[in-house]
Amino acid sequence: MFIKKGLLAATILSVSCSTALFAHEHHQDEMCGETKLHGYMMDIKNELRAMSSDIKSGDNSAAAERIDSLIASLEQSRNETPYQLKAEKLKGEALATQQKEYVRIIDGTIDVFKNLEQALLSGDSAGIKKWLGEMGSQRQQGHGAFKANC
Numbered sequence: 001m002f003i004k005k006g007l008l009a010a011t012i013l014s015v016s017c018s019t020a021l022f023a024h025e026h027h028q029d030e031m032c033g034e035t036k037l038h039g040y041m042m043d044i045k046n047e048l049r050a051m052s053s054d055i056k057s058g059d060n061s062a063a064a065e066r067i068d069s070l071i072a073s074l075e076q077s078r079n080e081t082p083y084q085l086k087a088e089k090l091k092g093e094a095l096a097t098q099q100k101e102y103v104r105i106i107d108g109t110i111d112v113f114k115n116l117e118q119a120l121l122s123g124d125s126a127g128i129k130k131w132l133g134e135m136g137s138q139r140q141q142g143h144g145a146f147k148a149n150c
């Protein structure tokens with residue numbers, strides 16, 4: 001009887017401890033779609049929607065004023081590691097190579113936004129069209145290489 005109670009206590013202890021451990025791990029591990037990077041990307045998406053209404057209503061200077069915040073979100077994104085690379089558990093050289101490529105595409109996107117800003121400020125509609133197209137292509141490259149499907 002004494003042994004059985006001891007066994008029971010040990011079982012409860014080990015279940016509660018492992019539950020606590022799982023809870024801890026769950027808290028520590030980021031989930032796909034809940035990363036800081038995901039948040040910055042949502043900021044970019046929202047700012048682009050607002051920019052699109054500015055352009056539609058012919059307010060190019062309001063659209064241009066959104067570029068600083070778009071670039072700030074990309075600079076924050078630059079400091080993050082895509083979820084996919086973490087999920088793949090890449091380490092060392094392999095991780096460094098992928099992260100460098102990720103940063104290269106982010107930086108290319110920042111350049112595109114700088115060019116778009118100039119086109120907006122000078123009322124260059126062919127330029128606006130061109131740089132919006134380039135933005136879409138940067139997005140496609142970045143997502144094609146680094147966005148996990150979740």
Ligand code: HEM
Nearest residue numbers: 035037038041045082083084105106109138139142146147
């Ligand atoms: C410039 C236009 C961009 C827009 C509007 C955009 C938008 C978004 C949105 C809405 C999400 C989350 C929702 C979803 O899963 O679709 C997302 C996720 C993601 N985006 Fe972008 N994105 C852009 C550019 C980029 C670029 C240039 C890169 C990489 C160089 C990139 C890398 C990622 C990654 C890696 C995720 C997944 C989040 C994670 O790994 O934690 N995005 N993006």
